[in-house]
Amino acid sequence: MADIDLADLDAFTAVARQRSFRGAAVTRGVSASTLSEAVRRLEARLGVRLLNRTTRSVTTTEAGARLLDRLTPALGEVQAALDVVNSFRDSPTGTLRLNVPGIVARVVMPPIVESFLKSHPGITMEVVSDDSFIDVLAAGFDAGVRYDERLEQDMIAVPIGPRVQRFATAAAPSYLASRGRPQHPRDLLNHACIRHRFPSRVIPNWEFERNGEIVRITPAGPLIATSIELEISAAVAGLGIVSSFEDYLAPQLTSGVLVPVLKDWWQSFSGPFLYYASRRHMPAPLRAFVDFIKTRNG
Known part of the structure; x- marks a missing residue:
């Protein structure tokens, strides 16, 4: 088991959450074939099938479901540990993945992205425009932007963009x-x-x-x-x-x-909100972005 690559474990969790190699590839910024090879490599080393694959869907086997349950918090702790080191940098590094509606991508995000990336050169932003109603955190995004402040209890909402x-x-x-x-x-x-x-x-x-x-x-x-x-x-x-x-x-x-x-x-309506999970260890790129938005809000 010592030769199992952490990246392969991360690839498996991404595919298992999305129930799709293609969907996971979009959130990870890699090809579906790269993820497929990583999962096959992991299954070979563990000696057990983790995912059931058909032409229409991907589902976890019982072994895969149990592994996913244990891996999710463990990989979160690994990321938190790396972010402790990241916090010692003058400017944080890493990738910030956001899922936003089309109107936000077109109207709200351009000036924010330009200013944020200029002040944080070590961060790469991945912004996916999506008008469907998905669980953005389960889909592998760090945060989402939506127009409804009624969020789950463990979510935090921060105003972003025009308020009306x-x-x-x-x-x-x-x-x-x-x-x-x-x-x-x-x-x-x-x-x-x-x-x-x-x-x-x-x-x-x-x-x-x-x-x-x-x-x-x-x-x-x-x-x-x-x-x-x-x-x-x-x-x-x-x-x-x-x-x-x-x-x-x-x-x-x-x-x-x-x-x-x-x-x-x-009809007038309330402007959008950036929302993210309430957690003790926030990834450094997300923390930098939240602080940036709060500063813009004054």
Whole structure:
């Protein structure tokens, strides 16, 4: 057992948590074949199968499940021990893995990443844009950014980015000239609306709010897409009314190729939060990032 590589153990835990070689490869920044070879090497040295592999899924065997249960805290302690040494550096080193929604990756993160990396040259950031609802810690990320502060009891939330954002609704002037301008959210039921589908396949209702009154509608229209770029392009072409984050639509609203629709009904919501697990030994790159965000918040 003495020749078992710690990296192989880490590869196994990554695949077992993700239940996917491909998914683990994304979080680790390596190829799926590299992880597969590491797990095969570990299984050969232990003389027992740890993972059941099919073309559609990866699951742990009983032996693999028990090993994962024991390895998770042990590898955490190893990382904590290494971070004790890391704390003696003038600037911490290592990789910080973050999982963030698309809107955060586009609007919130760019100035933060630029400033943080300039002040922490020893840290590599891995930022994965993901609009699905996953357990980011179980998926191997150090922290996540989400729009809901209601977190598990052992999680800590720190405000990041703008504290108030809005959903905006807009259309091309040509569309409004031909179809008329809606005066109430329910008027949208008689309009062509361009809708968004999340990776979970959920197509959200459109929600509006004014003077405490909330109106939710299920619009219809010629296009349903998972790409906000495609949705905006279709709206600019006059195919219908689009609804999304105001930040996404800001360039088109500023240029005038799209104009606001029902602006006095645009709904405001709380800005995003960085969240991470409450633990005694926080990885040095994460600690540096949390301190950085808190300093920016003033």
